[in-house]
Amino acid sequence: MTELPGVVVTGVSGRMGQMLVREILASDRLKLAGALERSGHDWVGRDLGECMGGAALGVLVSDDPLEAFARAQAVIDFTAPAATVAFAELAAQARAVHVIGTTGLSADDLAKIHTAGRHAVIVRAGNMSLGVNLLTKVTRQVAAALDEDWDIEIVEAHHNKKVDAPSGTALMLGEAAAEGRGVELDAVSDRGRDGITGARKRGDIGFHAIRGGDVVGEHEVIFASAGERIVIKHIASDRALFARGALKAALWGQGKAPGEYDMLDVLGLN
Ligand SMILES: NC(=O)c1ccc[n+]([C@@H]2O[C@H](COP(=O)([O-])OP(=O)(O)OC[C@H]3O[C@@H](n4cnc5c(N)ncnc54)[C@H](O)[C@@H]3O)[C@@H](O)[C@H]2O)c1
Numbered sequence: 015m016t017e018l019p020g021v022v023v024t025g026v027s028g029r030m031g032q033m034l035v036r037e038i039l040a041s042d043r044l045k046l047a048g049a050l051e052r053s054g055h056d057w058v059g060r061d062l063g064e065c066m067g068g069a070a071l072g073v074l075v076s077d078d079p080l081e082a083f084a085r086a087q088a089v090i091d092f093t094a095p096a097a098t099v100a101f102a103e104l105a106a107q108a109r110a111v112h113v114i115g116t117t118g119l120s121a122d123d124l125a126k127i128h129t130a131g132r133h134a135v136i137v138r139a140g141n142m143s144l145g146v147n148l149l150t151k152v153t154r155q156v157a158a159a160l161d162e163d164w165d166i167e168i169v170e171a172h173h174n175k176k177v178d179a180p181s182g183t184a185l186m187l188g189e190a191a192a193e194g195r196g197v198e199l200d201a202v203s204d205r206g207r208d209g210i211t212g213a214r215k216r217g218d219i220g221f222h223a224i225r226g227g228d229v230v231g232e233h234e235v236i237f238a239s240a241g242e243r244i245v246i247k248h249i250a251s252d253r254a255l256f257a258r259g260a261l262k263a264a265l266w267g268q269g270k271a272p273g274e275y276d277m278l279d280v281l282g283l284n
Pocket residue numbers: 024025026027028029030031050051052053055092093094097114115116117118139140141142143178182256
């Protein structure tokens with residue numbers, strides 16, 4: 015019998031980290047090979063199962079990525095930008111597939127991740143759900159079909175602990191709309207208006223972020239013209255959705271040529 019690919023989960027105490035552990039433990043195609051948290055976190059050195067309030071799993075939470083990645087075929091990483099950039103280099107050294115869900119990455123962070131992708135498989139997406147990835151395709155098509163008489167606005171809502179805005183998903187949708195229009199997103203992006211902003215600039219793509227309660231993730235792309243509006247909306251009601259997408263990516267990446275991929279590749283939507 016062949017061994018199942020082993021996965022290390024980073025940021026294991028986090029909202030996504032714990033969801034990923036549950037999905038891996040329930041999977042018959044992947045096994046848990048390690049659990050990482052940041053140095054100084056009170057889970058480090060303790061049994062993961064007990065930390066999560068259940069029975070012991072025999073997996074100690076570690077703060078040593080180098081040692082953990084050496085035993086893994088995949089690293090699933092939903093943490094924070096600085097951690098993800100460091101993990102990209104270490105996962106590439108270990109030739110482990112690095113699945114990146116972390117959002118809020120800067121252009122400089124993305125360039126470093128791109129460099130790591132020369133040596134190993136990286137799958138990165140601001141949203142790992144089938145629905146949102148399909149929505150990016152639809153958004154690109156609708157934006158390509160309409161001219162600038164149609165104003166594009168992207169509205170997103172998330173829980174009150176989210177630290178970055180616009181969300182990674184909103185940026186994916188904005189990129190898709192800009193691509194459909196044949197423009198660079200950076201040149202037309204208008205984020206969170208406030209004060210005497212003047213009239214809306216033709217061709218801009220607007221972004222608006224709502225933060226509150228326990229909202230898992232909601233995204234709306236609005237195409238507004240004189241007398242009519244098209245609104246395309248995705249609602250995520252369970253974080254398990256993102257975790258299952260990440261597991262799919264970890265499996266899909268096994269044996270692929272080094273490079274940077276996204277969920278459209280994984281889902282066969284490219
Ligand atoms: N792509 C997607 O589908 C998707 C879905 C949900 C969340 N996210 C993104 O995932 C990230 C995490 O979200 P969350 O809600 O789980 O946040 P969270 O704050 O609950 O968890 C992040 C975890 O990472 C840990 N961490 C930070 N630095 C670390 C380091 N150096 N080493 C190890 N662990 C470290 C933190 O201690 C924390 O436990 C965010 O960027 C979020 O936007 C993406």
